[in-house]
Amino acid sequence: MQTANTIQPILRRDPASARRAQMRSIRNFLTAMLFLAPSLVIFILFVFMPLVKTIDLSTFLTDAIGRPVERTWFENYDRIFSDKDLANSLRISLAFALYVVPGSLALALFLAVLGNLSLRGISIFRVIFSSTIAISGATASLIFLFLFHPAIGVFNFILDILGLPRVAWLTSDTTSLLSVSLVSIWLSLGFNTTIFLAALQGISQELYESARIDGASFWAQFRHITMPLISPTIFFLVVVSTLGALQTFTQINIMTRGGPVESTNVLVYLIYRAFYFNGQYGIAAALSVVLFLIMLALTIIQFGVLERRVHYS
Numbered sequence: 001m002q003t004a005n006t007i008q009p010i011l012r013r014d015p016a017s018a019r020r021a022q023m024r025s026i027r028n029f030l031t032a033m034l035f036l037a038p039s040l041v042i043f044i045l046f047v048f049m050p051l052v053k054t055i056d057l058s059t060f061l062t063d064a065i066g067r068p069v070e071r072t073w074f075e076n077y078d079r080i081f082s083d084k085d086l087a088n089s090l091r092i093s094l095a096f097a098l099y100v101v102p103g104s105l106a107l108a109l110f111l112a113v114l115g116n117l118s119l120r121g122i123s124i125f126r127v128i129f130s131s132t133i134a135i136s137g138a139t140a141s142l143i144f145l146f147l148f149h150p151a152i153g154v155f156n157f158i159l160d161i162l163g164l165p166r167v168a169w170l171t172s173d174t175t176s177l178l179s180v181s182l183v184s185i186w187l188s189l190g191f192n193t194t195i196f197l198a199a200l201q202g203i204s205q206e207l208y209e210s211a212r213i214d215g216a217s218f219w220a221q222f223r224h225i226t227m228p229l230i231s232p233t234i235f236f237l238v239v240v241s242t243l244g245a246l247q248t249f250t251q252i253n254i255m256t257r258g259g260p261v262e263s264t265n266v267l268v269y270l271i272y273r274a275f276y277f278n279g280q281y282g283i284a285a286a287l288s289v290v291l292f293l294i295m296l297a298l299t300i301i302q303f304g305v306l307e308r309r310v311h312y313s
Contacts, residue, residue: 051292054285054288054289055285055289057281057282057285058076058077058282058285058286058288058289059071059072059073059074059076059282060072060076060282061075061076061282062280062281062282064279066279066281068282072282076282076283076285076286077286077290079283079286080283080286080287080290085262085265085270086267086270086287086290088262088265089265089266089267089269089270090267090294092177092262092263092264092265092266092267093246093266093267093268095177096177096180096181096184096245096248096264096266097242097245097246099177099178099181099185100181100184100185100188100241100245100248101238101241101242101245103181103185104184104185104188104189104192104241105192105234105237105238105241107185107189108188108189108192108193108195108196108237109196109234111129111189111193111196112193112196112197112199112200113200113222113226115129115193115197116197116200116201126197129189129190129193130190130193130194131190132186132187132188132189132190132191133190133191133194134190135187136250137187137250137251138250138254140183140186140187140251141183141250141251141254141255142254144179144182144183144186144255145170145254145255148169148170148179148255150166150168150169150170150171153169155167155169156169170255170256170260171260172260173260173261173263174263176256176259176260176263176264177263177264179255180248180251180252180255180256180264183251183255184245184248184251187251188241188244192237192241195233195236195237196230196233196237198233199229199230199232199233200226200230202229203225203226203229203230207225207229208221208225211224211225228311229311231309231310231311232310232311232312234310235302235306235307235309235310238302238306239299239302239303242298242299242302243295243298243299246266246267246268246291246294246295246298247268247295248266248268249266249268249269249272252264252265252266252268252269253269253272257269258270258273267287267290267291267294268291270287271284271287271288271291274287
């Protein structure tokens, strides 16, 4: 034991050994960077450089074709924060996210639990609920435009059969945002359900068998086994779905164009109108920076609050 304790400090002080360890660390780092290089190049070109350019453009007044003319620093930010359009779009965007995220996750979890049952023909059910993954936002919007049509729409036809009053789905400022939210929920359903189903199938059946032997009901098993073990998946989908809801554009652009009465004018569509219709490139860049900071803040809050309830083992 004394010999080993005597030799170990000598080895630690050996310069050749330290150099070899250092060279090995450098070689491992360079190897890792070689594999990461394609992804890093893509991120730098298409994420970080546009972000820096957007932040820089937000401090300029621009001409009619978007060229910076005069740096005004925070004047664009003063204009957007003093305008009521930003507050209205923020309120609508947050309401839209509150409609879409809980609704899509709850419905997706319900379908995943059904899809996880051991029944004959269950694979057909799984294909049906996952089919929305292959449908684009534009296609879904056009489909629902017909379904929501106030005169010949299928939804109002069903309400007529049931003897209920018709609903002005997309032409009323009280129902338009909810109607667009239903389209977004339907679009995200396939992806969310597939992810939930994969998480459910990763849970060992021995846990459920032990719980049933102890007399646990289905709800007790779901609460104390299923929910804790799929909590990392729930956390992942909450973060991804929130970011996706705040960036929704296609459904708004095709179905309502921000109306009626600005009731669906989410922040992304406000940026689009400032850039393409009004030619206010500096204003659009400033709004984009605000959206980025909001999404960053929400992500940090979600990691700080929700991740504490996640069970990774």
